[in-house]
Amino acid sequence: MPRRRKGASLIALALDRDAPEALHRQLYRQIRDAVLSGRLAPGTRLPSSRSLSGELACSRNTVVNALEQLHSEGYLGGLRGSGTYVSEELPDQLLNAVRPTAPETPGGGSAEAALSGRGRALLGLMPRRGARHRAFLPGLPALEHFPFDVWGRLLGRVWRQPPEALPRHGEPAGHPPLRAAIADYLRAVRALDCDAGQVMITSGAQQGVDLVARLLLEPGERVWIEEPGYPGLRGPLLAAGLEPVPVPLDAQGLSLEAGRRRAPDARLAVVTPSHQYPLGRTMSLARRLALLDWAHERGAWILEDDYDSEYRYAGRPFAALQGLDARRPEGGGRVIYLGSFSKVLFPALRLGYLVIPGPLAAAFARGRAALDDHAPLIAQPALAAFIEEGHFAAHVRRMRRLYAARQQALLAAARTQLAGLLTVEPDEAGMHLTAHFTPALARRMTDREATRRAAAAGITVMPLSSYFLEGAGPQGLLLGYAAVPEQAMAGAVRRLAGALAGG
Ligand SMILES: Cc1ncc(COP(=O)(O)O)c(C=O)c1O
Numbered sequence: 487m488p489r490r491r492k493g494a495s496l497i498a499l500a501l502d503r504d505a506p507e508a509l510h511r512q513l514y515r516q517i518r519d520a521v522l523s524g525r526l527a528p529g530t531r532l533p534s535s536r537s538l539s540g541e542l543a544c545s546r547n548t549v550v551n552a553l554e555q556l557h558s559e560g561y562l563g564g565l566r567g568s569g570t571y572v573s574e575e576l577p578d579q580l581l582n583a584v585r586p587t588a589p590e591t592p593g594g595g596s597a598e599a600a601l602s603g604r605g606r607a608l609l610g611l612m613p614r615r616g617a618r619h620r621a622f623l624p625g626l627p628a629l630e631h632f633p634f635d636v637w638g639r640l641l642g643r644v645w646r647q648p649p650e651a652l653p654r655h656g657e658p659a660g661h662p663p664l665r666a667a668i669a670d671y672l673r674a675v676r677a678l679d680c681d682a683g684q685v686m687i688t689s690g691a692q693q694g695v696d697l698v699a700r701l702l703l704e705p706g707e708r709v710w711i712e713e714p715g716y717p718g719l720r721g722p723l724l725a726a727g728l729e730p731v732p733v734p735l736d737a738q739g740l741s742l743e744a745g746r747r748r749a750p751d752a753r754l755a756v757v758t759p760s761h762q763y764p765l766g767r768t769m770s771l772a773r774r775l776a777l778l779d780w781a782h783e784r785g786a787w788i789l790e791d792d793y794d795s796e797y798r799y800a801g802r803p804f805a806a807l808q809g810l811d812a813r814r815p816e817g818g819g820r821v822i823y824l825g826s827f828s829k830v831l832f833p834a835l836r837l838g839y840l841v842i843p844g845p846l847a848a849a850f851a852r853g854r855a856a857l858d859d860h861a862p863l864i865a866q867p868a869l870a871a872f873i874e875e876g877h878f879a880a881h882v883r884r885m886r887r888l889y890a891a892r893q894q895a896l897l898a899a900a901r902t903q904l905a906g907l908l909t910v911e912p913d914e915a916g917m918h919l920t921a922h923f924t925p926a927l928a929r930r931m932t933d934r935e936a937t938r939r940a941a942a943a944g945i946t947v948m949p950l951s952s953y954f955l956e957g958a959g960p961q962g963l964l965l966g967y968a969a970v971p972e973q974a975m976a977g978a979v980r981r982l983a984g985a986l987a988g989g
Pocket of ligand 1: 716825826
């Protein structure tokens with residue numbers, strides 16, 4: 487039986503501590519639904535965060551987190567000092583979301599009320615998409631430098647006169663030449679121990695997580711995820727009915743001690759060891775070995791998301807967990823390696839891959855066939871040629887130099903214009919910097935509020951707190967710099983500084 491607490495009298499709020507959805511998300515969703523359905527009328531004053539946390543028997547942080555998000559999305563007004571009210575004027579887009587687009591629901595509620603609990607939890611993970619500006623959208627590469635002429639030529643070469651078998655159904659694991667090209671690349675560059683038979687092409691990293699979750703785990707099983715971590719990896723875990731358990735990081739990476747304490751029975755750990763996303767730390771060798779020991783002792787799995795591995799500007803990368811695992815005396819087999827082409831080519835490509843332990847590869851292919859047959863084949867032959875003919879490696883080399891210079895430009899602009907607002911440190915890898923709030927800025931606003939203000943100034947940033955599943959987390963902003971030309975950097979940083987300085 488879930489332990490339910492009697493909710494806040496006003497709109498019968500109730501938190502379910504056994505649900506996979508974090509408490510602050512539950513609270514956020516319930517208040518938002520009450521606003522959208524009219525149960526909380528515009529202008530209604532909410533109880534204080536202190537009394538809500540008392541009534542709901544949850545931490546004040548949980549309540550503050552939920553209220554701040556509702557505030558930054560425009561549902562609530564007047565957060566500090568004068569009490570919290572339901573906004574008099576809800577943004578149009580919110581009203582539109584419940585008017586014509588809402589399906590008929592038996593209770594006449596909002597469209598979201600028609601979704602399953604799992605569906606609502608998924609929506610809760612993803613902020614509404616607003617405008618996405620090049621400065622400073624994390625994960626966006628320098629598209630103006632991508633060799634689209636080469637790419638177009640390769641696509642045309644394959645599809646003007648495709649080999650007879652190509653337009654038919656392909657293999658569930660993907661186009662064999664692409665799988666071979668990826669295996670060669672990973673062996674040479676990331677010291678993986680793999681052959682083409684272990685590579686499965688996916689529609690991006692998220693689908694890789696989805697396949698691992700559904701093919702290896704039972705619903706209800708628990709999964710260690712990094713806290714903070716990339717929310718896009720949590721969605722497929724929730725959708726597969728798993729329970730993601732946030733595990734804090736220490737100086738060496740994911741804390742095994744905390745993981746063992748919080749979910750001793752976990753069946754999977756999802757980690758970003760090369761470059762922790764979003765904080766940018768590298769998992770130490772000792773921690774990698776200890777994590778492998780854990781997986782072998784428990785018969786658990788490790789999903790190694792090597793997202794940022796291509797863009798390392800200083801130092802040598804540690805060997806991937808997959809390769810370390812394969813070199814254990816008793817043999818490997820506990821690590822599934824996850825890769826994506828979103829940042830080296832372009833995000834809309836939606837191609838990624840899994841490297842599956844050899845003995846499981848055939849079973850994965852059959853399981854995959856039952857779900858969606860295979861990833862679309864249109865781009866796969868062109869991508870295979872792009873890698874085989876050296877364009878991929880050349881592009882990575884060019885972008886590595888370009889992004890290193892763009893990071894320097896961001897640091898230089900931040901030093902002069904963001905001093906006193908944000909602390910920005912260099913990072914030896916990746917495509918973004920994580921800027922932490924100074925105490926002075928933290929006294930004035932939250933990172934969600936800062937994100938809203940930046941958006942109004944035409945700048946896209948991501949609030950660091952949104953990468954935490956529990957608690958408010960430290961306040962900060964992710965600044966993706968890869969898509970911002972050096973000459974545009976100072977101007978963009980100035981606009982961000984202006985947005986944060988006012989008020
Ligand atoms: C850590 C991490 N893994 C994976 C991805 C996404 O990969 P894909 O676009 O292939 O789903 C991202 C995107 O930002 C990410 O930050």
